[in-house]
Amino acid sequence: MFDTDLSELATADLLESAVEHRLAANRADARLLEHAQIYADRFHPSTCGVRPGRRSCDGRERAVVLGGEGCPEIAEFAVAEFGVVLGISPMVAARFIGEALALRHRFPFTWARVLAGDATPWKARQLASACVKLSEEAATYVDQRIAPLIDSITPYRLEKIIRAAKRHADPELARAEAAEAADERGVFVGRSDDHGNKTLFAKAPAAAVIRHDATIAAIADALQTFGDTRHLQHRRADAIGIIADPRYTQELLTQARNHPAPARPTDATVPGEVAVSSPTTDRRGTATRPPTPQHDTPNTNEANPTDDCGPAHRLLRVDEASGRGAAHGAVGDSLNGTAGASASDGTSDGSDHSETSPSGDPLEPPDDPFLHSSEPPEPDLPADPFDSRAMSYVPGPRTQPDPGLPMDLAAQRALDARLAEIKQAAYTNPTTSAGQVRPGHTEIFVHLTDHTLATGNGVLRAEGIGPLLADQLTELVGHEPYVVKPVIDLNDSVSADAYEIPTRIREHVRLTYPVELFPYGTRETHRAIDLDHIQPYDPYGPAGQTSTRNLAPLSRYAHRVKTHAPGWNVRRVDTKTLEWTTPHGFTFRVNPTGTHRVDPVKRAL
Known part of the structure; x- marks a missing residue:
């Protein structure tokens, strides 16, 4: 509407332009929900090609319902590619697709208002997410009562009204959730x-x-x-x-x-407060x-002196x-x-x-x-x-x-x-008289540069805590007796011949990659995270296949996608970078700086 320099607009026109852009953003968000719905339709289990040996065990793909009762099923691994191309994690992608399907199949009145531009898409998604456990009948009850209000009240009030409507629609579920919370x-x-x-x-x-x-x-x-x-x-x-x-x-x-x-210090009396002697x-x-107030001003917030x-x-x-x-x-x-x-x-x-x-x-x-x-x-x-x-x-x-x-x-x-x-x-x-005992031991992994180590100034990273100032390391160690273990040189390559991963290699990989290496993955590496062979282990292959260069930390879902989803390919580009290719040819590189989409033309060159 206003294709000019914003600084030249009058205030009223500036506000009008902001409204126009918000409406355009809402239309784009509604269109994105439609994309998610159509994408899910194309990956309904009935439309997916039959693969020999497809089973729902051993980590293989399953059909899942993401939006609640009444929503169609979707092939589980399809969620991963949708999330990657949008730049969100698989968990967020699954939630987004589920909300889109729920709006179409469980909340038709609200969805109609979204398509007409009368309801903000993210508020509609909030409704779908809050009611995911409701039956289809109960969801319809909530939809009829919330749809007219969804864009006319504040999000705070909307949340409370949704909660009340849920309890009216399904009192038994509300009681079960309350009992579960109490336990x-x-x-x-x-x-x-x-x-x-x-x-x-x-x-x-x-x-x-x-x-x-x-x-x-x-x-x-x-x-x-x-x-x-x-x-x-x-x-x-x-x-x-x-x-x-x-x-x-x-x-x-x-x-x-x-x-x-x-001796306790004597505090000055704060003006306007009760002065006390002790x-x-x-x-x-x-x-x-x-014990002895100097005047008798009552205070209902204090404990009864009797x-x-x-x-x-x-x-x-x-x-x-x-x-x-x-x-x-x-x-x-x-x-x-x-x-x-x-x-x-x-x-x-x-x-x-x-x-x-x-x-x-x-x-x-x-x-x-x-x-x-x-x-x-x-x-x-x-x-x-x-x-x-x-x-x-x-x-x-x-x-x-x-x-x-x-x-x-x-x-x-x-x-x-x-x-x-x-x-x-x-x-x-x-x-x-309990006698001498040995204190317990806690292991802390700290990542810091040689400059920080030498000067005591700078920023370090403690696993499980995050970035800290070097001065805060003293607080972290406290008064405990501590032992400094030899520094692990993460540039060294360590390997083993067996499929099983030795502790020293597992620790090396975990320290090298603080976050999983799936595109836009969010799982922080810990002792129980999956370490997957980038090139599948071949029992008849060469020695040293289980190495720090051939292992990548992955969440369980990402591990299953890499192993069992057709069309996904991964290769190591260098010591710190993995390149992932999705079933439809989108390419992403994951390294310590994050996830980056690769331009097909640049990749070809």
């Missing part, structure tokens, strides 16, 4: 952020959580006893690393009980009522509420599911603690999950439960129960030396 117990580790932090999420019996929390609180107090002046939550975070070593924990707590408590904080980081149940009572009270405290706003909610309930069900305990931004407005999902969301985690790597809710409430300085004081370099070194001494005593001369 989920486990301890999950989230993905690392950009600063070397990880999230630990636990859903366990209440008594076990309370006991664990009490031990963390005791360790945090012990650190303060030995001179750690940081605020409580930092000490509790460090306690997670200490509690992993029972002997160290026991020695630290034993010595702390016999150590005189340091402020106290409970061990979870939740502010408790001081409670005699002790810390255990306070813990149970916090876990059962949808509280939003500095210490337990995320963890407490996640343990009992209240955070999900408040955001998902629209329920409230009388105080709106559902997902909110600092301005008080609800946090809504991103505009277009297909365009903006990151790759989903692999099924065996649970999603971080705090990704969408951990930052919904960030306590400010006035709500921090124990702001603490920063530690200078000398104080930090003195504390580190004292803790290292205590840890050494735990295994050589313990205060308790």
Whole structure:
């Protein structure tokens, strides 16, 4: 509509141009959904050529239903090529094709609005994805009620209305999902952020959580006893690393009980807050009522001063509420599911603690999950439960129960030396009579350059954590006794004659390739990942076929595609690059810099 320099447009025309481009993008997205539908039709199992010996076992191709009941089947391996040409992983491609088929076969009213330009395609896909477990009849019920609203309300409200319609359509499924969620117990580790932090999420019996929390609180107090002046939550975070070593924990707590408590610094009274003569904080980081307030301003958020149940009572009270405290706003909610309930069900305990931004407005999902969301985690790597809710409430300085004081370099070194001494005593001369034991061992693989190693400055990569500053390696190693293993020269070629892969070769390949080598693959290499022979192993062939140059890490699905899907070819271009050719002649090269499509003309030259 406006084929001119945008900077020359009036503001009204600029906004009108933005609307036109958004409508054009929606039309393109709808057209892409049609492409996915037609592509799936061409790979229905009934239209695929019969291959001798085709079976659904031993990793061979199967017919799968991707969009839910009522959708046609599709040949499983066809998904891989569709994803590769679009530049997305096979998992995302399968989800996209499934949503496209579901819209056509299970949500015809919504699909008609998409084709007419009256519904945003990604919102329609959100509906299809949310209802994938519903029966065809229940999906029709939801479709009739959601289609008129899908583009007239915010994504946040749309998600809640979809959830309500699902429960009306299939109450039994809703009850089964609720029961399944209630039975989920486990301890999950989230993905690392950009600063070397990880999230630990636990859903366990209440008594076990309370006991664990009490031990963390005791360790945090012990650190303060030995001179750690940081605020409580930092000490509790460090306690997670200490509690992993029972002997160290026991020695630290034993010595702390016999150590005189340091004098607490006197904090200045914050204007507008209650001034107290002896402020106290409970061990979870939740502010408790001081013993002698200077005036009688009531505070309904504080614990009842007449409670005699002790810390255990306070813990149970916090876990059962949808509280939003500095210490337990995320963890407490996640343990009992209240955070999900408040955001998902629209329920409230009388105080709106559902997902909110600092301005008080609800946090809504991103505009277009297909365009903006990151790759989903692999099924065996649970999603971080705090990704969408951990930052919904960030306590400010006035709500921090124990702001603490920063530690200078000398104080930090003195504390580190004292803790290292205590840890050494735990295994050589313990205060308790348990005798000497050997500490456990943890293996950490760190990738760094010779310059970083020599200077101590720069960026390194720790496996399972991600990029870190060189200074953060000290925090990673901590006070543990450590042994530096010889550096593995990844430029060396190591081989074996047998089909089985020796440990030394497996480790070499895993360190060389941090991510699988399938085009746009997302699976990070780990000890259990498949290592596939690039050139198939020939039992009658030459020696040394199992080598670091002939092995590639692949996810199980990619491994099956390479081995059993007709038309896929792979060859090694150089020591770091694999070239993949799809059944329809598209060529891609995968190396440490990512996946790159090869121009057929350039490849011929």
